[in-house]
Amino acid sequence: MLRMSTLLLRTLREDPADAEVASHRLLVRAGYVRRIAAGIYSWLPLGYRTYRNVEKVIREEMDRAGFQEVHFPSLLPREPYEESNRWEEYGPDLFRLKDRRGNDYLLGPTHEEMFTLMVKGEFSSYKDLPLSIYQIQTKFRDEQRPRSGIIRGREFVMKDSYSFDIDDAGLEASYQRHREAYIKTFNQQGRIPTSCARSVALRQMLRLWLPR
Numbered sequence: 001m002l003r004m005s006t007l008l009l010r011t012l013r014e015d016p017a018d019a020e021v022a023s024h025r026l027l028v029r030a031g032y033v034r035r036i037a038a039g040i041y042s043w044l045p046l047g048y049r050t051y052r053n054v055e056k057v058i059r060e061e062m063d064r065a066g067f068q069e070v071h072f073p074s075l076l077p078r079e080p081y082e083e084s085n086r087w088e089e090y091g092p093d094l095f096r097l098k099d100r101r102g103n104d105y106l107l108g109p110t111h112e113e114m115f116t117l118m119v120k121g122e123f124s125s126y127k128d129l130p131l132s133i134y135q136i137q138t139k140f141r142d143e144q145r146p147r148s149g150i151i152r153g154r155e156f157v158m159k160d161s162y163s164f165d166i167d168d169a170g171l172e173a174s175y176q177r178h179r180e181a182y183i184k185t186f187n188q189q190g191r192i193p194t195s196c197a198r199s200v201a202l203r204q205m206l207r208l209w210l211p212r
Helices: 022-029 045-064 079-083 112-122 168-188
Strands: 033-037 040-043 075-077 095-098 104-107 131-140 155-164
Touching: 022 033, 040 045, 045 131, 045 155, 045 168, 075 079, 079 112, 112 131, 112 155, 131 168, 155 168
Parallel strands: none
Antiparallel strands: 033 040, 075 104, 095 104, 131 155
16 A cells, blocks of 8 residues: 555645646646656656546547557658658658668657558458547657647657548548547546537548558
């Protein structure tokens, strides 16, 4: 049993000098997170326990909605992002690196390409659809000016979910299922969500079609 007297917890009286928003100030002062470098944070015991509880709520609602969890690596090859033109389009926000043989890799800022390639590789027909899959994974973006604490950092955790549908009607049904799951997730955490208008223009349409 963990006792408060042994808990790794140090609160601060003063606001951190680099904190610009209330959530950042409170997380640091309450002993939940500590800054390692600009946009990079470590989690202390109370913060990490909260972090895991939030993940648990998200997983419960995603699984209850019938979505399946997958997991992709953070270290990714260059080729899929070249095919989607995002190796260049991401510009300086992309963390790029080479292995000892000179091959190009990146630290994943997002995983749409990986989701699409997984479904393309595993499914042989549109008859296998619809499918909704998600992951909770660390992302990396070389923000020009990291700010707002864990909200906009260079390393952060994001839950992303994608549906693969046969037609617009199926896409709309998947959207509504996701919307309901998100509302329930926020409600479980005592939050009142506000819906925003959808944009029909996605960031990038990946033309990696499933064989029929």
